[in-house]
Amino acid sequence: MYPTVELAEIAFYQAFEDASVEAMMAVWSGAAEISCIHPTGTVLVSVDAIRESWQQIFAGGSGVTIQVNVLREYASATQVVHLVEEHLSVTGNTAQQGHVFATNVYQLEDDGWRMVLHHGAPAPRPQPTSRAPTLH
């Protein structure tokens, strides 16, 4: 399916932009104990719960454009972690934008790389000076 992590990640965000549940779930591992946290959401720990969450997100429908920057990559032979920055914008509506930090974990399976974890969280608006948060 996805011979490299990069192709799996491109497919993940393309499925997101296309609002395609089938394409989305094809990126996820069907074998492993996958998990997904959407920004401000709770933890989802089954294929069914994760599929349902994307169905609900995609039900809104209209086009979302996502720009993804990989901030860090942590790699071993069979597992790769990407810390990414997602800039989401609703097509044709520049007022509706989202800024998300996500940790994506991929594992090498028999037929290629698949996602096993997606942990997304709201990112703060960029600050002119860096300040540490007071709440852990």
Add this chain to the structure above:
Amino acid sequence: MYPTVELAEIAFYQAFEDASVEAMMAVWSGAAEISCIHPTGTVLVSVDAIRESWQQIFAGGSGVTIQVNVLREYASATQVVHLVEEHLSVTGNTAQQGHVFATNVYQLEDDGWRMVLHHGAPAPRPQPTSRAPTLH
């Protein structure tokens, strides 16, 4: 230093409870390109920035008790990902509590396991029924 991921993770949260910057930074890799996101905070991508953030968090001082549940583990020979749930409570003040989902990534180095990524995000209050978030 830490012959297992579990011992590294215990040391991480013990350092957090003890508000010890030295013990905290001993858990982190000094070699790799480490990164840290505190809940609601921006991404920190250097040893100095991460150390400074813990110094500011610990400056508040008083005791925090942290209960940690490992929800998922994704393991390869040299890299392990833990998705954990953190329940933080300020000692002696049950009104001040925090609930955090965190993705912790560890790598096996020459002298044992070290943390390379900590991505913490606020968790919602438990809901009686599961609902998917509307915002990705």
